[in-house]
Amino acid sequence: MFNRAEDKNTSEVINSVFDMRKLGDKFVNAEIVTFNGLFQGGYLITLRDNQRKTIEGIILDNDGKYNGTWGFPPGLKSSGSFGVTASLNGSLRLVTFENEMTLKISFTTLPKFFSNDQGYENPHIKSTYPSIDSSIPLSITNINITYHLSVTISTNNVSIYQYINNDDIPILRQFVPGNSPYFSYSSDKKTINMKVLESTFNQPNSNYYIVIDGNMVRDWKSNNPLLGVVRNRWKFNTINIQDNFAEESIGRFSLTEEGTKSFEKLSLDGRRGFLSQLRIDLAKSIPVDINRLDYIKCCEYDYSQKPPRILLSLPIKSTTSPHERNVDHIIKDLDILIKHKEVTPISWFGTTNNLEASFGFRRYKNLLDDFKFHLIGIVIGIVILGFLYFYAKKKYPLGENIVIFKFPLIILNFIMSIMFILNNGKNVPQLFIPSIIFCVIPTIINFVMGVIIMLQEIKKNRYFYEWFKNNVDIASLFTILSGANLEMLNILSSQVAGIMLFNAPLSEVIQFYIFWGSFIGFFINDVPRFIIQVFYIKLVVNYDIIPFLTLSTSSIILANNIISKIYHAIIHLYSKKRKSIMILQNKKISCNLANENSSITVPRKIRKTVK
Structure with a gap:
């Protein structure tokens, strides 16, 4: 139902839509007071003749064409104000004020331009x-x-x-x-x-x-x-539908910047009250039985957002009833509600309105639960490598059979570093550029050093050249792989499992260059990658399998390099000390022989032998 009196913009609307000349000359001098859409379709124009102090009404159809008058007697007097009301049943009520003490109410029936409102009580x-x-x-x-x-x-x-x-x-x-x-x-x-x-x-x-x-x-x-x-x-x-069972889970959501500041100002009791009310309001928003939502846990900080925002954790309990929403659907619904909070009940409550829309509601991932099949595959791979190692060691004990573990570890770490940049690098913007720098530059340096080392060995070591002529493909492959780690070149001389293909006679000088080249790579490659992974795990909320494998392989390679470098240093110091002892022993023998020579005459032939 509507009730309109005077509308200053009515004439502008009519003139912009209808050609008033179709209504006849008698309305030219009349003032258009109201222009109303009618419930049963069509339009009502109310006119006032200020000179004669009369009011009239005309009806237009849905296309704006003249249909007739409103059914009241023409030339109704109105010395004061008046009101027009069109009811839902299609009748029209006109209230006119004759004077301060007298008003007149008139009714008439309006034409219907829509035959049926289809039950909406709106014929349009x-x-x-x-x-x-x-x-x-x-x-x-x-x-x-x-x-x-x-x-x-x-x-x-x-x-x-x-x-x-x-x-x-x-x-x-x-x-x-x-x-x-x-x-x-x-x-x-x-x-x-x-x-x-x-x-x-x-x-x-x-x-x-x-x-x-x-x-x-x-x-x-x-x-x-x-x-x-x-x-x-x-x-x-x-419709009534049964839901599949889903295990209980934990989800995380973030407060807005303003919500974080407000929460930090609350007392301990104030924080408890806020979290309790937030739990109630979330249950209403989903909606779900509040007993399905456990108590909200606080507080972590999401440092990937600037400034850092408070993260809250909400455990969601499972249900055995097939007629209730399972945990997976509740998590999905809550994520949608928060992300579109401008049109959902989330924006209606004082607590939930403080939730960050861009973060939504994310399932908290437990590596052991979410990636158990990946981890099982990794364990199976390690077991297979273990069998290969013992087989190689039994077949040829003198070979450096440890490369069976070292080779796949280096390759896996290199692949994971690239996948980390492509899939996860932009999750923490401040780590994206450093990740690219400490992946691309060390790779180029290692590859250039690998090419130089191979060319030097081909040029100066004729035994290696003979091997190279028969194994060009494997040499080129490992030259490329040296970009991942320069120590890949040592595999060519490892004699793993007694395979002659890996029996390249590398000179001691080249092995010396490979050692120091990998030592430099330790500082420009292994250490920075490990530091980036440590920062990443602290700055993100959802930690998935790719960063986990990248951190794991980086940690193993870093630990291996540190321990191997320490062992090489020990061997070098021990060798140097042993050499010094041997020199002292030789000097002592020489002194003793000199003393003996002063008291005993030794034949020249024997003397030469002693020297």
Whole structure:
């Protein structure tokens, strides 16, 4: 129902839409007071003749063409103000004030331009999806409204409610303002499509209704506001479906920057009260039985956001009832609700409005649970390498059979470093560029050094050259692999499992260069990569398998290099000390022989032998 008096913009609207010359010359001098859309279609124009102090009304059809007058006697007197009300049943009430003490109420019946309102109590609506009293699947993502006439979106809302019975307080599931990008038109502008979140119709065997505010749409031709749909008219239900069981899980969500600052200012009791109320409001927003949500845990900081935000953890309990939402669906619904909080109940509560939309709600990943099959595969791979190692050692004990472990470890670490940059590098922007630098530059340096070392050995070591001529392909392959780690060149002379292919006669000088080249790589490659991985695990919330493997292989390689370098230093010092002892012993023997020579005459032949 509507009731309009004077409207200053009415004449502008009419002049922009209708050709008033079609109404006849008798209305030229009349003042247009109101221009109203009627419930049963068409339009009512109310006119006042200020000279004769009379009011008149004319009816236009849906196309704006003259249909007739409003049914009251012509030339009604009105010395004062008046009011016009069009009711839902198609009648018109006119209230005129004759003087301060007298008013007159008149009724008349209006013509109907729409024959049936289809149960929406809005004859402009032709049909909807879902239709009234229908059953719909869960989590549909679109609804639509088809009008009899072309319309345009205005400013007011479409709201979706869930209810148990008509007497209960309904639960708001989603609301969308008219100027939202959630709306789109059909080509003839008669059908309006509205995007619906998957979390809106998420409860099986539940009742819903949709409310359309008045002035949510306007007549496209006249720009006149159209009626909406009141509660309990456009109602329907979701189908009953059984949900699969899902284990309990933990999810994380973030406070906004303002929410973090406000939370930090609270006392200990204030924080407890905030978290308790937040749990209640989240249960209402989903909606879900509050007993399914455990107590919220606080507090961690997400340093990947600037400034850092507080992270909260929410355990979600599983259920054995097939008619309740399982844990996976609750996590998904809560993520959608938070990410689109501008149109969901999340923005309605003082607590949930402090949740960061861009973060959403993320499942907390436990490496042992989420990546157990990956870890099992890694263990199986290590066991297979162990069997290969013992087989190689039994076949040829003198070979450096440890390369069976070292070779796949270096290759895996190099591949994981590249995959980390591609898949996870941008998760922490401040680590992205350093990750690229300490991957690309050491690789180039190692490769250039590998090429130089191979060319020097080919040029100066004729035994290596003979091997090289027969094994060009394997030599070129390991030259390329030296970009990952310069020690890959040592595998060519490892004699692993007695394979002649890996029997390259590398000179001691080249092995010396490889040792010091890998020592430099230890500082420009291994150490920086390890530091980046340590910072990454501290700065992210969700830690997945690629960073885990990258950190694991980097740690093993770093530890191996440190220990091997220490052992080489010990061997070098021991060799140097042993050499010094041997020199001292030789000197002592020489001195003793000299003393003996002073007292004993030794034949020249024997003397030469002693020397």
